[in-house]
Amino acid sequence: MLNAYGTANGCLTGLAATIGGEVPADAVWLDLVEPTAEEETHVEASLGIDIPTREELAEIEASSRLYQEDGAVFMTANLIRRGDNDQPESSPVTFIVKNNLLITIRYHHPQAFPVYVKRAMKPQATAMTGWGVFISLLEAVVDRAADHLERVGQIVDDTSRKTFGTGRLMGGAATKPLARPRGVNLEVLIQNIGEEGDFTSKMRESLVSIGRVVAFAQAIFDQLKQSREMKDNRARIKIVQRDIQSLTDHATFLSGKISFLLDAVLGLISIEQNGIIKIFSVAAVVFLPPTLVASIYGMNFHMMPELNWEYGYPIAIGLMILSAILPWLYFKQKGWL
Template identity: 50%
Template sequence: MIRAFVTDKDRLRQVPDLFDMHEKIVWADLMQPTKEEEAAIEKWIGVDVPTREEMEEIEISSRLYSEDGAYFMTATLPAHADGETHVMGPVTFVLAKGKLITVRYHEPRAFKTFPMRAENANLNCMDGQSILIALLEAIVDRLADLLERASSDVIDISHRIFHPTEKKASKRDQGFQIILRQIGREELFISNIQDSLVSLQRVTGFLGNITIADPHEKELRARVKTLSRDILSLTAHAESLSQKIIFLLDATLGMINIEQNAIIKIVSVAAVVFLPPTLVASIYGMNFDLMPELKWEYGYPLAVGVMVLAAVLPFWWFKRRGWL
């Protein structure tokens, strides 16, 4: 699918067909393009559109490059981040002949919200370069929102760890198991956001070099610098959240150990309390012929009293020592 946009008084307006107004089009957005659509874009702009395999190359050198007067920048962006499972994928930005081409195979939310906002508000979208900077600003704003949501989730997890509402140990154990899974999901999410921010930092650095080459783009250079600072601050925030996640993981494991130690302590105390009465009962359960206590009138109450006393004394001692 190809979405084509033209500028109308510094605002974006989507046109139904790429080829009806191909001279005025400043942004072509390719979403899961077919071979025919790639060929049409290549014929229109005069540069090769990177394939999905080329976009997913892990070599750093293949992410940012210039070729035949066109600049290619690839960043990793999240999609469907509001659901339980998010998707990470590459997005390639191509600047050529004053126009912008974006190639993607997933749906980051900024690609939905930015065109609508750029149509209703003046974002200084005059050419491909200014559109790219405004689009990157929308992407960074989206990542900031995602980090704020992750920060709220981390606070909620922390409250559930240190202030559990369940009274029963079995319920608390189930709660800690759920928390461990949530911590794992949050760690993966924040890690992916960090990877995305790193790729965007490299893109803004490359874009800054492009704007430096043009002495008339002073305002764009200032916006790129601001964008780079925003990404750095978000990176620091993401690192802080990552450290909190590690702390919460250690705290959860510590709470589980405390619960397990409490259970083991109760079992151990019970074993010690019932060991002396068991010993007394074992002695008087022996099958010897000569056991004088068996002939006593108060032998049975005496044996029962000894067993009760043997159980109460260890329990009293543990309570006095503060072990219970």
Template identity: 50%
Template sequence: MIRRYLNADGRLRLDDRPGDAIDGIVWFDLLSPTAEEAAGLEAKLGVDLPTREEMEEIEVSSRLYYEDGAAFMTATLPAQADRDNPLMAPVTFVLAADRLVTIRYHEPRAFQTFPMRAEKVAMGCTNGEVVLVALLEAIVDRIADILERAGRDIDGISHDVFQHKEVMRTTSRNFQAVLEAIGRKGDLISNIRDSLVTLERLIGFLGQATTHRKSDKDIRSRVKTLARDARSLTDHASFLSQKITFLLDASLGMINIEQNAIIKIFSVAAVAFLPPTLIASVYGMNFHFMPELEWPWGYPLAILLMVISAALPLWYFWRRGWL
């Protein structure tokens, strides 16, 4: 499918004209294009559009290059990022003369929100270069929103890990759920960091392209701002990644503490019941000549000895602060 957007006094308007005329069109948005659609647009613009396999190449030379006077830039962008497992796929931006061509096989949120906003607000979308910069700004804003939401979720996980002792006594913490949540957030942040790395490379390449094309000073300034924003988001993603690592280590430490507490209870119980067991074993022997067998108060005395022998270790452990 190909969406065509016209320049309407600095706004974007979806082209609904019949036929294949390209006059006034500043942005061709290709969503899962067929071979026929791609070939037809290539013939009109005079450029060779990359295939899906070429878009997925990881070499920088395959993602950022000039060909036939057009600049080709590919970045990995997230879609369906409201979940912890976003769909990550490459998106190619082709700046050919005064037109922008985007090729994608998934639906990043910015490609839905940006055209609607550009249709209502005059953003100066008079050519493909301005559209590209404004679209990249929307993409960076979307990634910032994803990181902000992830940061709030990580703060919630931190509260679950380090919740107050009073809460710990009344609730049973499910550390398996906590570890699963940490793992999901770790995967999300890792994907976003990978996306930001490709965006930083793309924006750096775009900065060189705007200099080569002798673009307006305003465009070059906005590209520099984009580069700073992407770099700051990368730093924030690194901070969140370090926090996730800390929470993982802390959760494992909490699990060890609780396991040690359980083992301590069993150890104390074993020590406390060892003397009563010894007394019961002694008087459970069936020898005929045992002086205590003839005592009228032998049985109550044995019970009393077992209680005292169990209470004394417990009292000692309590005084030492081990309980």
């Protein structure tokens, strides 16, 4: 699909872009969403550029993502979104600027694009040129990344509360930690932590690729003719670069917190498993002496003096009960139960 946008009264406006005709002369942005071969050929012929294929977009080396060719600047970054099933989807998006016309090629639907289009339909204080729209799109992408990381932070905090409880009870000079809330499934917590860890990892990868695009664009601005618009663009791109750096640091912090939570939940699972094993171990030790007594008096030898005792049976029962109670009291005194 080919979407064309122009400007009117400082606002972004939609233009008709028909296949087979010329690209509108007043267009500042062509947005190719999952373009067909016919659409790519049409744009290439109209602008005199070679649009990279989907396979070329996926290449990770910088020389294939950031370069100049045929008087155009090509920049590719991985953008991330949450899919319909709330799973992270990462896909490369290419930004091409030629003669102050912006062309974007993408094969998925980052939420930053429709958000920017809706916002840009109102009067803007920034220059509505190809480079201006490019920077505005980067700003929208960074804002969306910040929203994603805020959501990850909320999920991590909620998981932390479920893992460790909600606080501490004061008991004199000491404190007693609250027990983990009942009904919390540790396996579900591990799954949630793993999903957010995967999302944060993809987000850091996306921020790194966007940072490379921003640095490359800064170098291009230094080569272009110094004008008031270029000065404004350079100032805006520096702000975007600082935002990306702060978000990258925040993503690194969240990754460390997620790793800590994962280790903590695995530790709690291990503690619960050890507690279950301890119960079985204590039960085995407690019932071992009674089993020994019962085994001795269950023998079928003729010469057993205790067989003729009048009170042999109740004595044997009492001995078995006593031999079970004594280990239990010992474990209780040691604090093992």
